[in-house]
Amino acid sequence: MLDEMSPEEKRAELKIEIFDEAIESMERYGRYWNGYISRTLRFTLVDMLKEAGFENVQVQEIAPDWEHVFYLPEHHSLVDSIAQKRASGIKIV
Secondary structure (H helix, E strand, O other), X not given: OHHXXXXXXXXXXXXXXXXXXXXXHHHHHOEEEEOOOOHHHHHHHHHHHHHOOOOOOEXXXXXXXXXXXXXXXXXXXXXXXXXXXXXXXXXXX
C-alpha cells in the first residue's frame, strides 16, 4: 500500500502520525527513536525534518531491536549504547 502512495500522501500520513512527536524529540534531545516507521517512509521523514531546520539529520536502523533513530551528527557516538539500553528495557531517548 505504501508503494502506491504519492509523495504528498506519504507526507500527509507522517504529519498526522508522527511528525510533531519527531520535531519535539529532535528539539529536546537531538534524536528521535521510532520502532515502527517503514523503510519506505523513513526517507520521507528525513526530508521533512531537513525542511523543518534539521539540515544535518541522519537516520540509522540500529540493532538489537532494529529501531530507526533519526539524529543530529553530534549524537552519532551515543546511538549504539542507547539502543542497547533501550533493548534491555531502560527507558531512554
